[in-house]
Amino acid sequence: MTNFLGEEDVAIEATLNGKPLKRRVKARRHLADFLRQDMELTGTHLGCEHGICGACTVMIDGRTARGCLTLAAQISGKSVETIEGLSESGKLSQLQSEFIARNAAQCGFCSSGMLLTAYELVASGRNMSRAEIREFISGNMCRCTGYHAIVDAVEAVIAKNAKTSAGGKA
Amino acid sequence: MSVNEASSTSIGARIPRRELKRLLSGQGRYIDDIELPRMLHACVVRSPHPHAKLVSVDIAAARCAPGVAAVFTAADINPRCEPFVGVALHRPGHRSAPQRLLVAERAVWQGQPVAVVVAESRAEAEDAAELVAIEWEPLPAVADQLQAIAPDAPIIHAELDDNVAFDFSLEKGEPAEAFADADIIIEEELRFERQMAVTLETRGLIADFNPGDGFLTVIHAHQSPFQMQEVFSRHLKIPEHKIRVTAPDVGGGFGMKLNVYSDEIATVIASMLLGRPVKFCVDRLESFVSDSQARDHRIKCRISLKKTGEITAMEMDDISAVGAYGMPLRFNVAEGMMAITLAGAPYRFENYQARTRSVYVNKNLIGMYRGVGMPLACVATELLTDLAAEKVGIDTVEFKRRNYWPKASLPCLTPGGQKLESVSFHECLEKLVRLMDYDALRKEQAQLRVRGTYRGIGIATFCEQTAYGPPYYGPSGASISTQDGCTLRLEPSGSVRCITSLTDQGQGTLTSVAQIVADSVGLSIEQVSVTGGDSAISPYGGGAWASRGTAIGGEAALRAGMMLKQNILALASAITQTPADALTIAGGEVINTRTGQAVISLADVGRIGYFRQDTLPADFDLQLSVSASFVANDKMYYMANGVQASYVEVDCETGFIKMLGQWAVDDCGRVINPLLVDEQVRGGIVQGIGAVLFEECIYSDDANLLNGTMADYLVPMASEMPDIVLDHVETPEASTRLGAKGIGEGGLIGAMGSVWVAVNDALKPLGAKIRHQPFTPERILDALVRKT
Numbered sequence: 001m002t003n004f005l006g007e008e009d010v011a012i013e014a015t016l017n018g019k020p021l022k023r024r025v026k027a028r029r030h031l032a033d034f035l036r037q038d039m040e041l042t043g044t045h046l047g048c049e050h051g052i053c054g055a056c057t058v059m060i061d062g063r064t065a066r067g068c069l070t071l072a073a074q075i076s077g078k079s080v081e082t083i084e085g086l087s088e089s090g091k092l093s094q095l096q097s098e099f100i101a102r103n104a105a106q107c108g109f110c111s112s113g114m115l116l117t118a119y120e121l122v123a124s125g126r127n128m129s130r131a132e133i134r135e136f137i138s139g140n141m142c143r144c145t146g147y148h149a150i151v152d153a154v155e156a157v158i159a160k161n162a163k164t165s166a167g168g169k170a
Numbered sequence: 171m172s173v174n175e176a177s178s179t180s181i182g183a184r185i186p187r188r189e190l191k192r193l194l195s196g197q198g199r200y201i202d203d204i205e206l207p208r209m210l211h212a213c214v215v216r217s218p219h220p221h222a223k224l225v226s227v228d229i230a231a232a233r234c235a236p237g238v239a240a241v242f243t244a245a246d247i248n249p250r251c252e253p254f255v256g257v258a259l260h261r262p263g264h265r266s267a268p269q270r271l272l273v274a275e276r277a278v279w280q281g282q283p284v285a286v287v288v289a290e291s292r293a294e295a296e297d298a299a300e301l302v303a304i305e306w307e308p309l310p311a312v313a314d315q316l317q318a319i320a321p322d323a324p325i326i327h328a329e330l331d332d333n334v335a336f337d338f339s340l341e342k343g344e345p346a347e348a349f350a351d352a353d354i355i356i357e358e359e360l361r362f363e364r365q366m367a368v369t370l371e372t373r374g375l376i377a378d379f380n381p382g383d384g385f386l387t388v389i390h391a392h393q394s395p396f397q398m399q400e401v402f403s404r405h406l407k408i409p410e411h412k413i414r415v416t417a418p419d420v421g422g423g424f425g426m427k428l429n430v431y432s433d434e435i436a437t438v439i440a441s442m443l444l445g446r447p448v449k450f451c452v453d454r455l456e457s458f459v460s461d462s463q464a465r466d467h468r469i470k471c472r473i474s475l476k477k478t479g480e481i482t483a484m485e486m487d488d489i490s491a492v493g494a495y496g497m498p499l500r501f502n503v504a505e506g507m508m509a510i511t512l513a514g515a516p517y518r519f520e521n522y523q524a525r526t527r528s529v530y531v532n533k534n535l536i537g538m539y540r541g542v543g544m545p546l547a548c549v550a551t552e553l554l555t556d557l558a559a560e561k562v563g564i565d566t567v568e569f570k571r572r573n574y575w576p577k578a579s580l581p582c583l584t585p586g587g588q589k590l591e592s593v594s595f596h597e598c599l600e601k602l603v604r605l606m607d608y609d610a611l612r613k614e615q616a617q618l619r620v621r622g623t624y625r626g627i628g629i630a631t632f633c634e635q636t637a638y639g640p641p642y643y644g645p646s647g648a649s650i651s652t653q654d655g656c657t658l659r660l661e662p663s664g665s666v667r668c669i670t671s672l673t674d675q676g677q678g679t680l681t682s683v684a685q686i687v688a689d690s691v692g693l694s695i696e697q698v699s700v701t702g703g704d705s706a707i708s709p710y711g712g713g714a715w716a717s718r719g720t721a722i723g724g725e726a727a728l729r730a731g732m733m734l735k736q737n738i739l740a741l742a743s744a745i746t747q748t749p750a751d752a753l754t755i756a757g758g759e760v761i762n763t764r765t766g767q768a769v770i771s772l773a774d775v776g777r778i779g780y781f782r783q784d785t786l787p788a789d790f791d792l793q794l795s796v797s798a799s800f801v802a803n804d805k806m807y808y809m810a811n812g813v814q815a816s817y818v819e820v821d822c823e824t825g826f827i828k829m830l831g832q833w834a835v836d837d838c839g840r841v842i843n844p845l846l847v848d849e850q851v852r853g854g855i856v857q858g859i860g861a862v863l864f865e866e867c868i869y870s871d872d873a874n875l876l877n878g879t880m881a882d883y884l885v886p887m888a889s890e891m892p893d894i895v896l897d898h899v900e901t902p903e904a905s906t907r908l909g910a911k912g913i914g915e916g917g918l919i920g921a922m923g924s925v926w927v928a929v930n931d932a933l934k935p936l937g938a939k940i941r942h943q944p945f946t947p948e949r950i951l952d953a954l955v956r957k958t
Binding site: 033036041042043044045046047048049050052053055082083084087092096099100101102103104105106107108109110111112115130131133134135137138139140141142143144145146147148149150151 | 186187189190191193194195196197198199200202203293367368369370371372419420421422424453454455675676677678845846848849850851852853854855856857879880881885886887888889890891893894917
């Protein structure tokens with residue numbers, strides 16, 4: 001019988017989509033596989049498994065991270081949010097509405113990662129130009145759309161938020 | 171009744187796709203998300219050599235690895251599948267060696283499948299795959315088409331005695347005389363490197379053979395379930411009616427997921443041998459050596475003109491490296507044939523000669539990919555005519571105005587054999603020129619040149635053959651259906667269920683079909699649900715390829731909708747004792763057209779039609795499910811067209827090219843949903859820009875793939891792409907009631923042309939030119955030094 005590196009279990013304690021999580025995981029299992037296979041959260045997609053395409057983007061402690069380049073064991077003590085959690089909590093609803101209205105997705109395979117990256121951008125509260133938006137999302141490959149509608153959607157959310165916060169101050 | 175006469179509210183509206191809420195909430199169900207009971211996972215062991223003799227395979231260690239259910243080699247798999255011979259019967263002289271699923275004696279490309287390991291998990295299958303010990307004896311390999319036809323080249327298939335797969339020439343008029351008499355001749359050699367579709371979701375399927383009833387179910391991330399049903403039946407000897415192929419959510423196709431792959435068929439056989447479901451999803455590294463690839467052409471082309479600017483002749487000489495076999499069902503002649511038959515198509519001239527050759531090399535197979543050979547035709551034509559306009563001394567836009575086929579000359583047959591009927595080159599060009607403010611850009615370009623900033627403008631006109639009909643594929647001998655079908659069922663509550671033979675990989679076709687059904691029956695789109703991609707439940711059909719879904723499947727849906735409407739009205743007439751010709755359907759109610767009053771709701775029609783037939787006349791023929799199929803028996807294709815423009819800047823210090831702007835005006839006939847069409851065009855454009863600037867499968871001289879990761883194979887990301895401004899001209903297809911043509915490929919075709927021309931336009935004042943795609947910084951800097 002051959003023994004493979006990383007077969008041993010590791011205990012993790014973390015927060016997943018707002019709920020406490022206590023599990024044992026294989027040391028070699030990456031976070032995206034853990035979410036998809038162990039937790040049945042298949043909204044996190046795998047496009048390349050080497051950190052380029054961005055399809056597996058999740059939030060760890062409020063910042064985007066590559067699910068394929070993070071070991072599940074590394075999330076101990078951290079808070080992980082996925083497309084499922086952020087959709088259910090309504091945090092993505094503004095972005096989702098603008099994406100849908102503009103057809104800023106076709107096959108949908110990049111969309112989970114793209115939305116989470118866009119969420120990080122919007123949550124930063126910065127007012128970004130189209131070029132800056134393009135730069136910010138340039139770690140997420142979309143092979144179907146021309147990116148144009150995605151930039152439009154993100155721009156629209158930024159503009160709406162700016163209006164709301166300006167209105168709030170006034 | 172035409173669509174115009176219907177109570178048209180959906181067709182032409184910017185309706186968001188109905189799948190998107192689901193897909194954007196992480197609720198999509200793609201192939202790798204699906205789990206079946208007792209399912210096993212396959213991993214394929216591949217040849218590391220582009221050409222090598224297989225000396226021995228030792229699977230003993232792999233078979234004993236944790237979780238392994240079986241390890242299959244050629245001896246287990248190959249005898250169970252009739253070999254594939256990817257030869258087009260209607261192309262005399264085309265040939266291919268038979269392709270077997272797994273390597274038995276000799277590998278002929280790097281990545282060719284050798285063994286299939288099946289285990290409880292993909293990870294365990296991968297671990298065990300590493301334990302398969304194979305002894306190889308490497309053989310000389312050939313990567314380049316010109317080397318492959320050299321007299322001393324290694325012969326890839328001894329039974330073919332040389333490496334030429336196909337050699338075809340055509341001649342129209344008197345090209346030799348025209349070139350001899352020409353005032354101006356422009357001649358160029360173009361090179362298009364090999365590239366890939368790079369769908370974000372890789373290929374995959376779950377094969378589930380049930381030994382109890384001999385029934386095969388395949389959930390397949392594929393564009394054409396019916397095609398695969400036929401392939402599995404023919405090659406694995408399973409009766410067609412005992413096969414069901416369904417497509418789940420599919421993460422992009424672009425033609426690549428239309429092809430037939432030996433590792434996928436081997437997965438089905440593994441399921442048959444084990445009597446359990448087997449999932450096989452290639453990972454990204456495998457996709458680089460196993461997905462079909464595209465392009466890999468060298469084209470010599472020239473054009474001759476009178477000094478007045480009139481084109482007198484054109485010539486194309488294309489040679490492409492098509493991999494080691496003919497692609498099953500789709501062959502390896504299409505790119506070359508399209509390149510030479512569409513070259514020059516928008517322009518009026520009479521004399522033409524062309525040759526295309528497909529050559530076997532030790533590389534992966536060339537298969538379908540968006541645009542096929544059409545972008546090559548567009549690049550050659552638009553580069554030559556742009557250079558010709560400059561030589562003649564007239565602006566390139568004016569040159570196009572003068573040389574396009576005049577509207578009065580339509581319909582016409584181009585010297586390459588293209589039938590042009592309802593094309594709109596002039597309208598598209600004039601719209602484009604206004605959209606981009608052409609004169610202002612030219613002015614800005616000239617001003618910046620003085621200051622040492624090199625910007626270029628490129629304009630490209632294209633024809634796009636869309637929605638092929640049976641005259642195109644029928645004679646090829648391949649069982650490729652160019653029809654599509656639609657079943658509609660009035661549900662008892664008055665809503666309508668639509669089952670289409672189409673599939674959707676993100677185009678939004680199913681939403682377009684819902685719009686068409688809604689309008690043709692007289693419902694709101696919310697009252698229509700659409701299911702597609704299931705070979706067991708809908709009328710037979712082709713699925714998604716060649717920009718055909720809405721044009722063909724939409725027409726079938728329209729016809730089914732009209733039939734269902736008639737049947738509903740007949741029933742409503744019987745119930746309400748009102749003449750059927752005085753009734754119509756609007757907003758889910760049957761309306762008396764004379765009074766404008768609703769006479770009965772569809773819910774009541776449905777209730778009586780399904781549960782109270784006792785209240786109807788005894789002989790009343792009640793049909794509330796209808797099916798319609800559509801195919802254009804006599805049509806090769808519906809010809810779409812358009813014009814695009816690029817504005818680029820070349821940095822002469824670094825060789826980097828910046829896309830400053832892109833404009834596109836297309837004519838895809840009647841636009842069913844402009845929201846979907848726009849992003850379809852933009853997506854195609856971005857792939858076209860990627861092809862010209864970034865994308866290349868880099869092979870060593872001895873056919874080893876050097877850039878098999880996404881870090882090394884560059885695709886366009888948002889930051890390098892420009893905003894893309896669009897407009898449309900709508901010239902409906904005259905032969906259908908719907909009037910739609912295709913739109914899937916025009917974006918890519920036109921963008922490749924316009925970027926090629928724009929970059930070369932930027933280099934003109936520097937005396938440099940670039941003819942080798944992709945235009946990497948290195949190649950740009952070389953071009954600036956070379957200054958030919």
